[in-house]
Amino acid sequence: MKEDIIWAIIGGGHGGQSMAGHLAIMGCRVRLYNRTARTIEEINKLGGINIDGALQGFGRLELATTDIGEALAGAHVVVVVTPATAHAEVATKCASHLVDGQIVFLHPGAMCGAIEFREILRNAGCTANIPVAESNHLLYACRSSKPGYAEILAIKKDGLLATLPANKNHEILELLNEVFPQISGGKKCPGNRPVQWRCHNASGPHDL
Template identity: 40%
Template sequence: MKKVTYSIIGAGNGGIAMAGYLSHIGYDVNLYNRTLENIQPLIEKPRIGLTGEIEGYGELNLATNNIKEAIEGTDIIMVTVPAMGHYNLAKAMAPYLEDGQIIVLNPGRTGGALEVYAAIKKDYPNKNIVVAEAQTFIYACRATSRTDAHIFKSKKEVSLAAIPANKTLDVINLLKPAYPQFIPARDVIETSINNYGAIFHPAPTLLNSGHIERGAPFEYYTEGITPSIGGFIERMDAERMALGRLLNINTLSAKDWLEETYGAKGDNLYEAVQNNPAYHGLQAPKGLNIRYIYEDVPYSLVPMSSLAKQFNIETPAIDSIIRIAELITGIDFYKEGRNIERLGLKGLQVNQIHEFAEKGSISEEREEGVVA
């Protein structure tokens, strides 16, 4: 059986770690980054060093800032760029995508696969491609330089779903030799709602924004999530789970997810965070111009809040974080983010939402009113 080939899109924390790992275990890997300056050291010497859970190095097949070169002839395109770049990336890749190629968003945040699939199909409706999304990124990791990454811990399980949904198991089977942690989800609505970055990223950042903005050193999770912040995060999580129940998907609380993913236990979320070895040593960011606000609020929390409003579900904790982010940044995230209109979900009933997620289209007409 031919070993699959990979393109990794994005040379940030996750992209460097993923490209290094896959090439380290013997796969042919192309690494793409839009900004030449950030990938130039790997163009000159295409070798990534790894420390932490995985020690060693990986030799890249190619490092480039040319998207056509990066994806040409590869089997699986692993996207690690922030969610705010998914739409433009889809448009940039679309002319060069080949029938049979698989795009995997790592992660999709909320609605990523829907957005990317629609963007590609709008201009190239006859291209036979699959767009999948992971529920979360498979590692806790950091790039330590432009050519090195430290992998703190790999997650034990990560849900994944594809559009079309009948391709999910095919995608997982292709990924399995490298990533046996991927397990199938019902569809991309399930992976979107079970987006734990939405729960663990914006709230601790904004509720510690004073310390972060002045660059005070502290461990982001173990020190940034105090008992009271942990309690607030659990309220956000309860709202997410209520939306999941309405959409008839399997949901797991953030506390239980920490146990399932990392083996971290506790009587509440605060205790589970403190007992998670993967979070120890992860430092808080220096400054507020970060993905935890500019990605996770508009591309994770906004679609959850927008969808909840369509079904008259109240989300006061989630909405308060969105509002604080808007007041601090001056950006209307409800307008700029992945709202239900942008995702094509406005006016859809629950069964239609799943049909849209499974097929990329719906066979029935949309309802003018909201139907729960």
């Protein structure tokens, strides 16, 4: 049941606040981590995230913190909603806190973000058995004008998921589909690697 899953959202920018608020509105247990103290202070004053636009409501958060260890403790799904350039820093910070059974979901992963993230976890000494999944794009067209407020202009109707190791993809997809039914499994490349390369431009996505 989605009410039993604890989601730790890593990143308090446009996408992170939008996702945290949306999940909370859907009845999920949500935590939010951001390294900027002012952002967290403002969100804690409100108790959550106000969502406007295509979706409207108030998403009450279980926790908003600048302590990544606090955000990850007991979480089932760790969703990294940051630019790809921040993935290395996030992986390094997460490495000593992740435990067996948790799932990391890069949303989005950029190209092969899961490979980079897992490698950095290993190099940072993480020995936990952690599958790392990634989506091909952010599901939200969104913006946040200030902490605690996010406007979701649209929620995309499709998304692809790939996971390392590949045999965890179906399991993680089933979990994500409870709240994001539009996500589907990506095609597998030769060698059973769960990667589907896509270029997004004005003419649309293309498999390579």
